[in-house]
Amino acid sequence: MNRTSHHFFPGAHTSVPPTYEMLKEEHEVAVLGAPQGSGPVMSTVVNIRSETVVPDHIVWSLFNTLFFNPCCLGFVAFAYSVKSRDRKMVGDVIGAQSYASTAKCLNIWALVLGLLVISAVTIAVIVIYATALAQI
Template structure:
């Protein structure tokens, strides 16, 4: 849109002669890009927490909770491969809860162990 107080005239570009060489008008190529606005539906697959379950099984396995979490994680992965999203979500959430319980119990046990060792080391010189 041009302001109304300015005159609008079309002036053709002409080749100008600079030192004997005429300037040719430039050819402009335009490229059109089509952007697809249809967003594909992304299926959110549930997590199976297999790595966390392996760590709980190998490093902190209180009351065999790490083994139970590993079994549920493997079941969740099998359900996910089979295409049963609801079953994979159920087994994955169960494995997640068991992993949380195993991690908390192992952390509390580790801290109690550290406190007991430090108390024994602090009182050891008084016995000698």
């Protein structure tokens, strides 16, 4: 059997002279020094809290409270928005998300019902006005 050795690093075990890059790396190690392993390694841990953005929908709730407030849904949505903001300030992200989700749902219902009431009243006024003009 003929066994031949194959070298994976060119220039390391052959008669080929080292390249400029290899000499430069050896020089950098000599100047900077090898890592010191004799002393204890000190490490610092920095805890960074991830800022989870929880929208509290307080502006939307205030708008619905002032303009679209059927069955006081806008006011209740505003109360949940304030609760969500309070939970966010305390650091309770799960509670803030829960209150914000409820406020969003109430805002959607307040807006939809408010638009339906306004459109129904508008249609009724137009029909009454048209019939009144037809009678004249």
